[in-house]
Amino acid sequence: MAQFPHAQFLTSAWQPRQFPADTGSEVAFAGRSNAGKSSALNAITGRKDLARTSKTPGRTQLINFFALEGERRLADLPGYGYAKVPEQMKRHWRELMSQYVETRRSLVGLVIVMDARRPLTDFDLQMLQWAQAHQIEVHLLLTKADKLSRSESTAALRGVRAEVGEAVTAQLFSAVTKAGVDEARGRVLGLLAQGGKKEPR
Secondary structure (H helix, E strand, O other): OOOOOOOEEEEEEOOHHHOOOOOOEEEEEEEEOOOOHHHHHHHHHOOOOOOOOOOOOOOOOOEEEEEOOOOEEEEEOOOEOOOOOOHHHHHHHHHHHHHHHHHOOOEEEEEEEEEOOOOOOHHHHHHHHHHHHOOOEEEEEEEOHHHOOHHHHHHHHHHHHHHHOOOOEEEEOOOOOOOOHHHHHHHHHHHHOOOOOOOOO
């Protein structure tokens, strides 16, 4: 499976007016601040330093956009639910992500990254509901699967699939062992190939 050799940082957005042109197709990565979102994005693109990783959860405070070939992009959304930041900052993050999900016509897919040991938090479910309300396809990535036994990880995946139903795809993933990377990469490429939404939301 091809990687993303042309992926490069495009811009960061603190306000919706700073989003890049709403054309082509875009897949966004969302997840709790300690779920390994940046590591997953790097593993999927085959780039070690495309998205900045940190030992301190919550360092992604902006929406970071990455350009791919053509009018295709990836977006790294601010981590939610964990970062020790002022309430005013958390409100801004929520408003920024709400504006992004609800108005971005080129957003064709959302990858929700969650720790396989504690999947489907209230924040994860909110992101899932947002996406489904705006006809955005969702793929769930159960990261850090290497920290569970095979039976434990299988049970976690089965539980998530039972809760979200058949309309949402889900898989196990490990940025450390690279388990599930090809599957996730194929899913992202498939979403990007759909092109942007033609109708305004």
